[in-house]
Amino acid sequence: MELPGGVVVWAIARHDTLQELLADPRVGKNPQLWTAFTEGRLPEGWPLLNFVTVPGMITVDGEDHRRLRGLVTQAFTPRRVAELRPAVESRTRALLDDLAGLEGPFDLREHFAYPLPMQVIGELLGLPPKQQDELHELSDTLVSSSATPAAAIAAQRGLQALLASVVEAKRAEPGDDLTTDLIAARESGDRLSEQELVGTLLLMLVAGHETTLNLITNAVRALLSHPEQLRLVLDGEQPWSAVVEETLRYDSPVGQFPLRYATEDIPVGDVVIRRGEALLASYASAGRDAAHYPDADRFDITRQPNRHLSLGHGPHFCLGSGLARMEAETALRYLFDRFPGIALAEGPAPEPIGSFISNSVRTLRVTV
Ligand code: HEM
Numbered sequence: 160m161e162l163p164g165g166v167v168v169w170a171i172a173r174h175d176t177l178q179e180l181l182a183d184p185r186v187g188k189n190p191q192l193w194t195a196f197t198e199g200r201l202p203e204g205w206p207l208l209n210f211v212t213v214p215g216m217i218t219v220d221g222e223d224h225r226r227l228r229g230l231v232t233q234a235f236t237p238r239r240v241a242e243l244r245p246a247v248e249s250r251t252r253a254l255l256d257d258l259a260g261l262e263g264p265f266d267l268r269e270h271f272a273y274p275l276p277m278q279v280i281g282e283l284l285g286l287p288p289k290q291q292d293e294l295h296e297l298s299d300t301l302v303s304s305s306a307t308p309a310a311a312i313a314a315q316r317g318l319q320a321l322l323a324s325v326v327e328a329k330r331a332e333p334g335d336d337l338t339t340d341l342i343a344a345r346e347s348g349d350r351l352s353e354q355e356l357v358g359t360l361l362l363m364l365v366a367g368h369e370t371t372l373n374l375i376t377n378a379v380r381a382l383l384s385h386p387e388q389l390r391l392v393l394d395g396e397q398p399w400s401a402v403v404e405e406t407l408r409y410d411s412p413v414g415q416f417p418l419r420y421a422t423e424d425i426p427v428g429d430v431v432i433r434r435g436e437a438l439l440a441s442y443a444s445a446g447r448d449a450a451h452y453p454d455a456d457r458f459d460i461t462r463q464p465n466r467h468l469s470l471g472h473g474p475h476f477c478l479g480s481g482l483a484r485m486e487a488e489t490a491l492r493y494l495f496d497r498f499p500g501i502a503l504a505e506g507p508a509p510e511p512i513g514s515f516i517s518n519s520v521r522t523l524r525v526t527v
Contacts, residue, residue, distance in 0.1 A: 160439070163515060164205045166195065168418060168437040169427075172444035174451035174468065176427060180438060182473035185423050187220040192420035194435030204308030207515065209301065209315040211418050214358035217475065224474060227359060230344050230351060232478065234283065234337050240481040243279070247486055250278050251493045258527060259497075264504035266522045272375035273368070275490055279482070280367030284360060285336025286325060294321060298365045305513035322360045337363065367479055373412035373519035374487045378402055379494065380523055381410060381458050383503045388460050393495065399488045401460040406487075407446070408467035409458050414443040414518030416471075442469050443518050498527040 160170040171177045180186050190196045190212050201208060212218060216227040233239070254271050261270065273295065281291050300306045300314035325338060333339040338360060345351040351359070382389040382402060391397040419438040424431050432438065445468050449455045452462070470477040477483070495501065502525060509520035 162207060162417070162439070164202045164207070166201060166205065166207075166437075168439045169432050170415070170439045170441045170444070172441040172448070174445040174448040177440060177442075177445045177468055178472055180419070180425075180427070181440065181468070181471065181475070183425070185421060185425055186419045186438065187422050188218055188224075188419055188475065189220055190218060190418075190420070192422055192435065193418070193437050195437065204312065206306060206308050206311040207417055209311060210516070213315075213361060214352070214354045215362045216359070216478075217362060220474075226350060227355060228478065230341060231337065231359065231363065234340070235478055235482055237481055240485055243283075243482065244485060244489070246282070247275075247279055247489050248493070250275060251489055255493060255497045261527075264506075264524045264526045267379060267525045268372070268376045268520070268523045271490070271494065272379070272523070273372050275375070276368040276371035276483075276486055279486060280364060283337050283367070284325075284363060285329060285334045285338045286364070287328075290321060290325075294318065294364060295368070297321070298369060299514075301365060302369055302516045303512075303514045318361055318364075319357055322357050322364070325360070326356060366477075367482075369517050370412045370479075371483045371486050373517055374403070374406060374483060375490045376519045376523050377410040377412060378406040378487060378491055379501075379525070380503075380509075380520065381406055382491075382495075383501065383525070385458050388458060389495070391460060393499075397460050399492050400484065401465075402491060403484055403487045404465050404467065405458060405460045405462055407469040408452070408462075408465055409446060411443040411446045411467075411469040411518055413469065413516060414441075414514070415516060416440040416442065417516070440471075442471075445469075501525055501527045 161167055171180055195201055216224055219227060254274055258265070258270055277291050277295055281288060286294065297314045297318045300310055301318065306314065326342060329336070329338045329342055333342070341351065341356050341359060345353070345356050392399060392402060417439055419440065421432045421434050421436050421438065423434050447455045470480045470483070504524035504526050506524060509522050509524070512519050512521050
């Protein structure tokens with residue numbers, strides 16, 4: 160398929176093929192493996208270039224990947240995620256209190272689905288609350304495919320500058336957060352370069368909130384448009400986790416994830432992906448693959464088994480999956496408990512967000 164800017168890649172849209180290629184040792188994530196990149200054939204100011212070259216665990220393989228991923232995994236173990244639950248619950252309750260005060264229809268995405276994961280990842284990373292909205296706007300531009308090349312580059316620089324200033328502030332005054340831990344790791348040896356430190360924070364910030372924001376939005380939208388499914392949870396016949404898993408499959412919060420590269424010729428069905436060519440993981444399409452899921456276009460929280468790929472697969476499997484699932488389940492449970500009369504507001508269907516990576520709607524107007 161052709162990406163914005165006319166760059167041609169292989170979109171891997173079938174579930175089984177995607178599952179195989181995500182775990183295939185002949186496929187890597189380092190852009191140095193991509194011939195179009197190393198030969199300088201990408202268009203000037205290509206908007207996705209920043210994303211596919213950001214220094215961090217998503218653009219490296221093997222030992223480098225283990226080193227960078229290993230520095231943050233301890234913050235996301237099941238025990239650490241369980242410890243975060245009370246804080247997530249109290250933030251959820253506080254946000255719902257604010258919603259109760261809003262008059263008429265409002266945008267649930269802006270007032271609930273966004274601030275919850277942003278506050279959680281902000282606290283984990285030790286980001287100043289006052290800068291969180293600015294960080295979100297820059298991060299939105301970074302994952303947007305409609306941003307002009309100049310805007311995408313400015314957003315990347317702006318994010319890096321802001322995060323570098325957070326690192327400086329934490330160096331001067333360490334806190335109980337992941338940024339402080341990463342600074343300590345950097346200073347205790349050659350485990351992390353300064354660029355990788357800022358790149359890792361950038362990745363954690365973007366991955367830690369844009370995705371969960373979409374998951375909560377997409378789940379509420381699906382439930383409100385399928386009242387019989389919502390009924391199953393409210394009657395206790397299905398757990399909230401079933402809603403989360405089915406939303407991940409049905410309306411994958413990460414639509415597509417750029418990019419991977421073939422390190423040798425790889426035959427796939429009737430075609431051969433040549434060494435040095437790029438692959439795009441098309442998670443949203445894989446979730447609707449009729450060859451893998453019976454009645455794939457139906458939102459059905461009783462679906463069994465439901466082993467989707469929407470949190471990735473293989474060595475780059477989502478590091479924050481436990482946190483994302485816990486946040487989304489908490490958000491949904493508390494939201495429907497607090498506002499049993501919640502409904503979609505009347506009006507035209509919401510527009511999709513203009514992003515190549517992120518998959519959701521721009522707004523989700525509801526009444527409570
Ligand atoms: C609904 C929420 C989420 C979804 C759908 C999601 C999805 C994904 C997917 C599909 C990947 C694999 C990307 C690829 O290589 O193709 C991934 C990787 C990753 N995710 Fe998530 N994610 C979510 C939440 C989070 C959260 C909350 C965090 C952190 C706090 C996080 C951190 C990461 C990181 C660091 C990686 C890169 C792992 C690596 O390259 O080794 N994600 N995520």
